[in-house]
Amino acid sequence: MSSEAPQPDLERRPDGEGPTSDEVKLSETEALYGVSPEAVARARRAVGEGDLAQIEKLVDELHPADFADLLQALTPDERRFVIKVCRHILEPETLNYLDEVVRDEVIGLMSPGEVAQAVSELETDDAVDILEDLDEAEKQRVLRAIPAADRAVIEQGLTYPEDSAGRLMQRDLVAVPQHWTVGEAIDYLRANQDLPDDFYDLFVVDPMHKPIGAVPLSRAMRNKRIVKLEDLMHTEFRVVPATMDQESVAYLFRQYGLMSAPVVDDAGRLLGVITVDDVVHVIEEEAEEDLLGIVGVSETDFHAPALETAWRRVRWLVVTLCNSAIASTVISQFEATIEQIVALAILMPIVAAMGGNAGVQVITVMVRALATRDLQPRGSNVWRVVGKEIAVAAINAAVFALVMGTVTSFFFGLPIGLVLGAAMVFNMIWAGIAGTLIPLTLARFGIDPAIGAGPFLTTTTDVFGFFSFLGLATLFLL
């Protein structure tokens, strides 16, 4: 029976009898798990040959997460074929693992009845997750096809704001009255078949159904039947209001290393539970969003069609265009100066680039510190942090200005070298000031500092860099 435990067989496969060396090299750098390129190739072959049995075998063998990845690796035509063949045996969870774009495509191939069937087999949060993305007409068609009891719960889930704790939570949970003993809880769990598949805590509620404590299952199992749950429960547990933003939920889970947390309504009554696996995706998304905003990039639209992707990226290209147009306008003010000293045109990108990089480094640190709450926009350590960043900027400005000023003097003469060095010092210190104050100011006004702070900052460093370099040159070199 021990052979059933999946073993990392790749490390043990004798070199001689494995696949070609090309494939072995691939597998070594890749995971030991997940859908293999071989499985994808097998699926494509099966589609090409119309081999239905082979496709059904793949659905059967693969974890829903892997099958979703497989679907995403196919072309839209291949995907259509696979879905038509196996939509009746598809595990409902597969839909949750799909990227939004591909999921729309797959759901479009299923009848409302089939979607309803799949959705009603899912946990509440997963069902809501799928329905919230459908357009209104389709959502209503699917909802009508769901049995009334399930429908009510899902419809209620949909009433919570998007990205709120109410959307993340699962309604199925185990709530027990405070006077129960371990034995009573065990008997209840054994007798009651209508409970969630997996759960990690028993929530102890008062007569008003307010949670007053949580008993981890491991504690309940380690104690005798006569022990009261009240005596075992954590009372220092954290409750989550259903309207709390998912970013704050993620913060709670990360800060306190929670496995699950009870969700309550306005009156403090227990509504549902959020488990850490639901939050993992939120944590990742939030980190991604913060950093994408700094670069000036929209979400990573890997699965969208080309025209849609092009359209999504237009926004940041427009921002970039405006920024560089502003920078160009600044340069154009010094046309006469550049006409006389062309070396300035050659050197000016250096001043702008160094200021931009120094500024992006600062702003990245600030945005992440604000997101992880190491820094609070009105905290007492704000000015210390700003001071440190400006000191860092000044140190590096001095070093790099010295180096670059010397090199430039060698090629273009001392006066130009001095002007370049001075402009670099000014611009890099400016980068330290702007890099701290822009995100802090945005955060103080309740604006998410992650979105667009980067492009906004580099516009200021471009403008300031060109202005100080060309301005100093006009003053001292003409």
Next chain:
Amino acid sequence: MSSEAPQPDLERRPDGEGPTSDEVKLSETEALYGVSPEAVARARRAVGEGDLAQIEKLVDELHPADFADLLQALTPDERRFVIKVCRHILEPETLNYLDEVVRDEVIGLMSPGEVAQAVSELETDDAVDILEDLDEAEKQRVLRAIPAADRAVIEQGLTYPEDSAGRLMQRDLVAVPQHWTVGEAIDYLRANQDLPDDFYDLFVVDPMHKPIGAVPLSRAMRNKRIVKLEDLMHTEFRVVPATMDQESVAYLFRQYGLMSAPVVDDAGRLLGVITVDDVVHVIEEEAEEDLLGIVGVSETDFHAPALETAWRRVRWLVVTLCNSAIASTVISQFEATIEQIVALAILMPIVAAMGGNAGVQVITVMVRALATRDLQPRGSNVWRVVGKEIAVAAINAAVFALVMGTVTSFFFGLPIGLVLGAAMVFNMIWAGIAGTLIPLTLARFGIDPAIGAGPFLTTTTDVFGFFSFLGLATLFLL
């Protein structure tokens, strides 16, 4: 008793009697939990007044994660005072929640015996996490002060490679033989006091101590005493080799929504367990690292002193300097052209910036797709993906070149407008090609595509942009 459940009281606090309106506004935008700026202010006041009782009260009231945040919000001098006062009542977990830089500082204030005392109270993974960062001499001093049994386990943990599953795992777990029943497991758990505090699965092992299945506690609790664990266990569970990289571990947990996974040695024997809360930080770190690399920024060194931070940032500033020096060299080849048409110096930043932004958008999508394994460097969909990205680049290149070419023609005449438009098309399509091929090539050679791909890419778009714009101008406008 229901009053013990922490309620989000902020929403309910009558306006009149709360703190000043400034503080209320702050609290609304902040979390309902975590260390409040008021707590930090209270701590600083207590330090200023030497009020030891107040400080001890804070240690006692706050969760270790919050107390760690509080320590980090203080100045080094204040921190030193607080640690000296309360190092004997500090919860050992506080150390794990501290940023590396601050943790070094705090540990430096404690005696090896005190550190050893704290470390031996922690779970293995947390203990190893603290010891691995100490310098060799201090590590040995602390290890010697730890009781022999604990020491052996920690020393073994330290033998696994950094960032491997072996470092993440916790040695305490519940392993049961395959022939046991639910009843036997419950009796064992009740009788045995030397078990981990919290656990989520019973691992079923064969006589060789190889894991053959996992029984979630909720399943064990819901079944009668006579049911065999063998009949309840998942056999489709995922084992993790102790040498697996933490990035792959994070992938496994995210892909399959795992709560915990058994860790095995080379022979497949059960060594320990990794739980999802240990992985949450890894998932976040990995997403952060990917994106920081693209921007060209090191880790977010929020708590390091100024000089150290300055030094850490030098690397990327050097890269930026080299990049812009290369770009300047390209421009200098066209000195004669710029001398005749100064408008070129004004417009050239636009071509470079648009190519750079288009390229960073592509490379970000590619790096994340590779990291989340939506894209495999030798997968069969690689060329389709590359084709799509180049198509997207071409579409946006055409649109923006048309707009910008027209505007430029208006200000600088049709010939310059045409040259600018053509250069933008070339450079943005180049951005699509380089943005896909650079990360794919790095990944094929087993190099992490996240690190430095961004700066490398923008060097190529700068060079290509300046070259095509000034080159076309030299060919057609002189």
